Amino acid sequence: MLVRKLGTVSVLAHNLDDGLDPGRGDFLAQAEPYRRELLAHCYRMTGSLHDAEDLVQETFLRAWKSYDRFEGKSSVRTWLHRIATNTSLTALEGRQRRPLPTGLGAPSSNPTDDLVERAEVPWLEPLPDSLYDDPADPSVIVGSRESVRLAFVAALQHLSPRQRAVLVLRDVLQWRAAEVADAIDTSVAAVNSLLQRARAQLEAVGPSQDDELSPPESDEAREKLAHYISAFEDYDIDRLVKMFTAEAIWEMPPFDGWYQGGPVIGALIHQNCPAEKAGDMRLLPLTANGQPAAAMYMRLPETGGRHVPFQLHVLDMRADGVSHVVAFLDTSLFAKFGLPEVL
Structure with missing residues (x-):
């Protein structure tokens, strides 16, 4: 062999x-x-x-x-x-489909309530930019970002697998209906029907087309990410709260709750973050799903004071601030991002 x-x-x-x-x-x-x-x-x-x-x-x-x-x-x-x-x-x-907490259909959570872990749910995962970006072709990078952003991939999870396939082949890869029909062994009429239903479903659950995210390599996004990292590392949650937009959302699978608004997010962090002082958290900037991201390492007593993997944050950055953070607690993802086991 x-x-x-x-x-x-x-x-x-x-x-x-x-x-x-x-x-x-x-x-x-x-x-x-x-x-x-x-x-x-x-x-x-x-x-x-x-x-x-x-x-x-x-x-x-x-x-x-x-x-x-x-x-x-x-x-x-x-x-x-x-x-x-x-x-x-x-x-x-x-x-099962792979949701984010916001996709489970429950209302936003109270930050003082106990966190509920749902380990049985196959949660959506982030995608390192380094694995799909072609650094030799910037046009490919720009063209692929929209179709791998977390909000779009999460919305795709609401579609049936065949609807998902048809929509991706038609709207992302720009295949003709006849090519799609041949690929999945069905008729052109069936492809058009699946596409119509998929687009309608996506419009109902998907991100607004008016949302403008800052590209992760832009000076604006880099500056905001640096401030975000600095606020965490200084354990300055009040400063962090000011970075969020009025309707900002925070979610952290495998916990099933999601939280809306800067003050609520700040209260959640104060209540549940194991850090106690500046220096307990260290974050490394990176990119995921075509978005700014950061790998958080936490210094814990049981690790001998070493900073170990804790969360991967994928952020929506807009001109008016951070509008969405998904903080993934699956530390097995750190290796996929080429990140060290210990800082």
């Missing part, structure tokens, strides 16, 4: 005498350029970085096995996305 590594994916070639089968010998060269966008595609479909990585691996394996039968009637890119779409649809059969 020969194992070929493609970043996070492995293509397994069985019973090969001299390296790759001549009929499939150029597969890796043909497929590798699309690995990043396939990961983003599978992430949109599933809302999970872990699942997306597995699905890209399965996509490459299926594509490699059938590469000798690839007739070139479509581009390699289209062919790979078709395989990735159907691999995702198969994987999603019988699975």
